[in-house]
Amino acid sequence: MAIAISQEAFDDMVRENMEDLGMDPEEALADAVEALTLQGADLAGIIKRVPGEAAAEEVNPVMRVLDELKASASASGRSGEDLDRLVYSLDELRELCSGEGLENAAVAARNGGVEALVGLCASAGVTQERLLASGLKALSSLIRDIGSTEKFRQSQGPRIVMDILKGALGSTDILDGGFSVVAAASAGNEVVKEAFMDLKVDELILQVMREKSNSKVQSLYDAIRVLLTPDDNRVVASQVYGYSRKFAEIGIAEVLVNALREQVAPSSLPSACAALKAIAVNEEICRSISENGGIDVLLQCIDEAGVQKSKVIAKSCCSLLSKLAGSDANKANIIQQGGFDKFLTLASRFSEDPSVIQEVMSLVQVLTLRSPEHAARAISLGFGTLAIQAMQKFPSSAPTQKQACLMIRNLVVRNPENRTILLKEGVEKLIRKAKAIHGSCKSAATDALRDLGLDNYNA
Numbered sequence: 001m002a003i004a005i006s007q008e009a010f011d012d013m014v015r016e017n018m019e020d021l022g023m024d025p026e027e028a029l030a031d032a033v034e035a036l037t038l039q040g041a042d043l044a045g046i047i048k049r050v051p052g053e054a055a056a057e058e059v060n061p062v063m064r065v066l067d068e069l070k071a072s073a074s075a076s077g078r079s080g081e082d083l084d085r086l087v088y089s090l091d092e093l094r095e096l097c098s099g100e101g102l103e104n105a106a107v108a109a110r111n112g113g114v115e116a117l118v119g120l121c122a123s124a125g126v127t128q129e130r131l132l133a134s135g136l137k138a139l140s141s142l143i144r145d146i147g148s149t150e151k152f153r154q155s156q157g158p159r160i161v162m163d164i165l166k167g168a169l170g171s172t173d174i175l176d177g178g179f180s181v182v183a184a185a186s187a188g189n190e191v192v193k194e195a196f197m198d199l200k201v202d203e204l205i206l207q208v209m210r211e212k213s214n215s216k217v218q219s220l221y222d223a224i225r226v227l228l229t230p231d232d233n234r235v236v237a238s239q240v241y242g243y244s245r246k247f248a249e250i251g252i253a254e255v256l257v258n259a260l261r262e263q264v265a266p267s268s269l270p271s272a273c274a275a276l277k278a279i280a281v282n283e284e285i286c287r288s289i290s291e292n293g294g295i296d297v298l299l300q301c302i303d304e305a306g307v308q309k310s311k312v313i314a315k316s317c318c319s320l321l322s323k324l325a326g327s328d329a330n331k332a333n334i335i336q337q338g339g340f341d342k343f344l345t346l347a348s349r350f351s352e353d354p355s356v357i358q359e360v361m362s363l364v365q366v367l368t369l370r371s372p373e374h375a376a377r378a379i380s381l382g383f384g385t386l387a388i389q390a391m392q393k394f395p396s397s398a399p400t401q402k403q404a405c406l407m408i409r410n411l412v413v414r415n416p417e418n419r420t421i422l423l424k425e426g427v428e429k430l431i432r433k434a435k436a437i438h439g440s441c442k443s444a445a446t447d448a449l450r451d452l453g454l455d456n457y458n459a
Contacts, residue, residue: 003041007110010036010043011051018050025050044103044145045110062107065093070116083131090117090134097141105141109148117142118155126167129174136164136177140219143184149192152185158195161185165204172217175208179219183226190232194239201227202247209255221271224252228278244281248288253279257294260301266308269301270316277320286327295324295333302342306349311356314346318359325366334367335374340381347386354400357390361407368410375415384411384422391430398441401434405444413451423452 010032017028029050036043047060072086093113097105108114117139124131143152152158161181168174182201186193201223208220228247230238247253256276264272276294280286289295298317305314321339324330343360350356364383368375378384387404394400408427412419428449435445449457 003039005036005041005043005046007046010046011049014049015051025053044147045106045108047107060104060107062093062096062104062113063111065089065096066108066111066113066116069093069120070112083128087130087134090131090138094134094138094141097138097144101141102144105144105148108142109144109151113142114139114148114151114157115155118152118157118160121164122156122160126164126171126174129168129171132164132168133171133173133177136161136174136181140177140180140184143181143187146188149185149187149189152181153189153192153195157181157185158192158199162196162199162201162204165208169208169211175217176219179217179223182223183219186223186226187229188231188233190230190235190238190240193227193232193243196227197239197243197246202243202250202252205247206250206252206255209252209259216265216268218268218271221268221275224256224275225271225278228275228281241281244279245285247279248285253285253289254292257289257292257297261293261297266310266313270312273298273316273320277323280320280323283327286324287329289324290327290330290333295321295330295337298324299334299337299339299342302346306346309349311350311353314350314356315359318343318346318356318363322359322363322366325363328371331367331371331374335377339367340364340378340383344382344386351393354390354394354397357386357394358400358403361387361390361403365403365407365410368407370414372414375411375418379411379415379418379421383407384418384425384427387411388422388425388427388430391427391434395433395437398438401438402441402444405431405434405441405448408448409444409451412448412453416453419452428452428454 013032013036014025014028017023017031018025021028023031029048033043033048047063068089069086072082072089093108095101097108117135121132121135121139124135126132139152143149161178165175165178168178182196186196205220205224208217224247228240228244230240232238253276256272256279260269260272260276276289280289298321301317302314302321304310305317321334325334343363347357347360361383364378368378387408390400391404408422408431412422431445431448431452434441435449446457
C-alpha cells in the first residue's frame with residue numbers, strides 16, 4: 001500500500017534539500033520526487049513546486065478554481081451574477097479534471113474538492129438547475145480513485161445525491177449529472193455500491209427509465225453497469241450478483257429492452273447494451289430478456305450497425321448477444337432468426353476491422369458450444385473460412401488469432417467431418433504460426449490442434 005504524504009511534508013523535503021544540502025531549486029524538487037517515489041509514497045495530487053517561488057494556485061489552476069468555489073459557496077445569498085460566476089467555475093473545474101486530467105482531479109480531491117462540491121450540491125435548491133447540474137458533473141470528474149470515492153462516502157454523498165435525484169425527476173440535466181456521480185463513486189468501491197442499494201437506487205432507476213423523456217440520460221446506463229460490476233479488489237465476495245438479480249426482478253431488464261427497441265439514441269446504445277449485459281447473470285434472466293424481445297431487437301441493431309458502419313454499436317450488440325447465448329434456448333432462437341447470416345454480413349462489412357471480427361467469432365464460439373448441429377451449420381455457411389481468412393489477414397493481432405482458435409475448437413470438437421474441411425483449407429499451418437508468435441495464443445492453439453485430431457498438437 002502506498003505511503004500517504006501531505007503537501008506540507010513534500011514542501012519541507014524540497015526546502016531541506018535546498019537549505020541543508022545546498023541543491024538548486026530544480027534539483028531539490030527532482031530529488032524529492034525521486035526519493036519519495038522510491039519509498040513508495042503516494043504523490044497523486046501533490047503539487048510539485050519549489051516552496052516560496054510560486055503559490056499553489058499559480059502552479060496549478062485547479063487550486064485557483066477551488067479557492068473561487070469555496071469563497072462563492074460560503075457567501076450568504078447569491079445574485080444572478082454570482083450564480084453565473086459559480087457555474088462558470090464549476091464548468092472550468094470539470095474541464096480541468098475530465099478525460100486526461102487525472103492529476104488535476106487528484107489535486108482537487110486532495111485539497112477538499114470532493115467535500116466542497118458535495119456540500120455545494122447539498123445546499124443548492126433543486127430549482128437552481130444550472131448550478132446543480134454543473135456541480136454534479138464537476139463532482140463526477142473529481143471522483144477517479146478509491147480515495148476520492150471514500151471521501152464522497154464519508155461526506156454523506158450517496159444520501160445527498162439520492163435526495164437530489166428524487167427531487168429532480170423532471171430535469172434531464174440534473175439526472176445526467178447525478179447518475180454520473182453514482183457511476184463514478186461506485187466504481188471500484190463495494191461499500192458505496194451497497195450504500196446506494198440501501199437507499200433503493202434500483203427503484204429510482206426504474207422510475208426514471210419509465211419516463212421516455214429520460215431515455216437520453218446516458219449516465220443512467222453507466223450507473224447500472226458500474227453498480228453491477230464486481231470491481232473492488234479489496235472484497236473477497238462481491239454482492240453485485242444479488243444486485244443484478246434484484247434489478248431483473250423489479251423489471252429493469254424489461255424496461256431496458258423496451259428502451260433499446262424504441263427510445264435509445266445511437267450514442268447511448270452501447271451503454272444500454274452494457275447495462276443489460278450486467279443484469280444478465282443467469283439462465284432465467286437471459287431467457288426472460290429473450291422472451292421480452294431482446295434478441296429480436298439486438299439482431300435489428302446489428303443490421304443497422306452494419307449499414308451505418310458503426311463499429312462501437314456492432315461490437316456492443318455482439319457482446320450482449322454472446323452473454324444471452326449462454327442459454328441453450330436462446331442459442332436456438334438466435335439461429336432460427338437468421339443470426340448466422342447476419343453475423344457473416346456484419347463481418348464482411350467490417351472486413352478490415354479485426355476487433356469486430358473478433359466479436360463475431362466470439363459469438364459463434366458461444367453458439368456452437370456443445371452443439372454439433374450448430375457447428376455443422378456454421379461450417380456450411382462459411383465460418384470456418386472466416387476464421388482462416390482472419391488469421392491470414394491479421395497475423396500480428398494476438399486477440400484475433402486467439403479468438404479464431406477458440407472458435408475453431410467448437411467447430412470441430414464434436415464434428416469430425418469439419419476437421420477434414422478445415423485441415424484441407426490449411427488451418428493447421430496458421431494455428432501453429434499463431435502458437436509460435438503469440439504467447440497469449442499458446443493454450444488456445446494447442447487445444448485447437450488437439451481437437452482437430454492432430455497427434456503432435458504439443459509440438
